[in-house]
Structures are given as C-alpha cells and as structure tokens.
Amino acid sequence: MTDLKNIKLHYLFFENNTSVAVNLSAYCSKMLVLINYEYVRHTIDEWKSHKQTLLAQNICNPTLPYMTIDGKYYGKTASILRFLSHKLNKYEGSNDDEVQLLDAYTDSIMDWSTRWMDSNFDFFNEKMIKKYNEEMSPQFHKTFDTALSNTPGPFLLGEAITYPDFALYHIMEDDTHVKFDVKALPNLATFVEAIRNRPNLKTYLATDRL
Numbered sequence: 510m511t512d513l514k515n516i517k518l519h520y521l522f523f524e525n526n527t528s529v530a531v532n533l534s535a536y537c538s539k540m541l542v543l544i545n546y547e548y549v550r551h552t553i554d555e556w557k558s559h560k561q562t563l564l565a566q567n568i569c570n571p572t573l574p575y576m577t578i579d580g581k582y583y584g585k586t587a588s589i590l591r592f593l594s595h596k597l598n599k600y601e602g603s604n605d606d607e608v609q610l611l612d613a614y615t616d617s618i619m620d621w622s623t624r625w626m627d628s629n630f631d632f633f634n635e636k637m638i639k640k641y642n643e644e645m646s647p648q649f650h651k652t653f654d655t656a657l658s659n660t661p662g663p664f665l666l667g668e669a670i671t672y673p674d675f676a677l678y679h680i681m682e683d684d685t686h687v688k689f690d691v692k693a694l695p696n697l698a699t700f701v702e703a704i705r706n707r708p709n710l711k712t713y714l715a716t717d718r719l
C-alpha cells in the first residue's frame with residue numbers, strides 16, 4: 510500500500526447531470542475511501558482534447574475513469590479495481606478459484622453496467638429500453654441474488670467483502686437507486702444492508718460524493 514501515493518482519479522463532469530457522473534466514478538471511489546486521492550473532473554469538451562494528449566503519450570484507448578499513481582496512467586474500471594485490490598492486499602480472492610470467480614462476477618457486473626448505460630444514454634431504441642427495464646435488469650438482480658445465496662455471508666464471497674461487491678452495489682445505485690423487491694430478492698437485501706453498514710462506506714455514502 511506504501512507505493513499508492515499521489516493518486517488522481519479522473520472522470521467526466523456532466524454539467525446538467527452531476528449525479529450520474531458521481532455515480533459512475535464510484536466504482537473506483539468506493540474503494541479509494543481508504544486512500545487519499547484527488548478527484549479530477551473533465552467536461553466533455555475538455556475531455557476531447559485531454560484524450561488527444563493521452564493518445565500522444567501512447568496511452569492505448571484512453572477512457573474515463575482512469576487513474577494516475579505518481580503520474581503513471583492506469584485505465585479501465587474493472588482492471589483498476591483488481592489492481593487496487595492487489596496493491597491494497599485487500600478485497601481479493603485467497604486462492605486461484607476465488608480469484609477467477611471474482612473476475613467472472615466483475616465481468617457480469619460490467620456487462621450489466623454497459624447495458625444500463627446503453628439504455629440510459631439513448632443508444633438503444635424504445636424497444637430495447639423496455640427490454641432492459643422489464644427483462645435484463647430484473648434478470649441481473651435475480652442472477653446476483655442467486656450468486657449471493659451460494660455463500661453463508663452477506664457478500665459475494667461470504668463474510669469477506671471483495672472488489673466486485675463495490676461494483677455490484679454501484680450498478681444497483683445506477684440502475685434503480687437500490688430499489689427492488691426485498692422479499693423476492695432477500696440475499697440482495699442482506700447484501701445492501703451489509704454494504705451500508707460498513708463504517709467507511711457509511712460515511713462515504715452520506716457525502717455528496719462530488
């Protein structure tokens with residue numbers, strides 16, 4: 510953890526929709542509550558030229574969020590989460606099978622996130638938005654309720670919180686503001702309570718997250 514210094518987390522700033530921007534970057538910032546970091550926000554116009562600067566530095570396919578540690582670029586949400594877990598020596602699996610399972614959960618959560626983004630940012634037509642709201646989103650909720658039922662604890666791996674748990678809570682915030690049928694999805698309900706009751710997260714979730 511000692512080499513995690515001078516961290517900057519870069520993300521978009523939407524002039525008319527700060528809540529979306531704050532939520533999207535929360536994938537990373539929920540983990541970064543443990544670490545001091547500077548949050549750098551870019552307007553969409555600013556990002557266009559900033560991206561060119563990154564491309565000129567040979568950064569492969571720069572997107573937001575990205576992070577720098579002591580000036581070095583680290584890109585892509587899921588890969589940053591894994592990287593930070595490893596650096597912190599926290600929130601990881603403790604054997605190859607657990608590491609693979611967490612990777613697979615994260616992959617599904619990123620799929621969920623992509624479909625949510627597509628349905629919210631007008632890339633889908635009305636038919637697809639309806640399909641997302643009526644089929645895809647309920648199915649993802651059900652899938653993770655079942656995944657959570659596979660272990661005795663409240664989190665994906667059981668008692669110990671791991672990095673996909675942060676991502677799972679985050680997509681639930683984006684998707685439905687964590688509103689769902691708690692009777693039909695009891696494992697998700699327990700999960701949400703457990704996330705909200707973690708001391709650092711409790712403090713963080715109560716802030717305006719700007």
Ligand SMILES: N[C@@H](CCC(=O)N[C@@H](CS)C(=O)NCC(=O)O)C(=O)O
Pocket residue numbers: 521533560571572573574584585586587
């Ligand atoms: N797979 C990437 C996707 C990142 C992504 O598409 N970010 C959007 C903002 S949410 C972005 O950077 N758009 C501007 C661009 O592509 O230049 C990740 O998970 O980090």
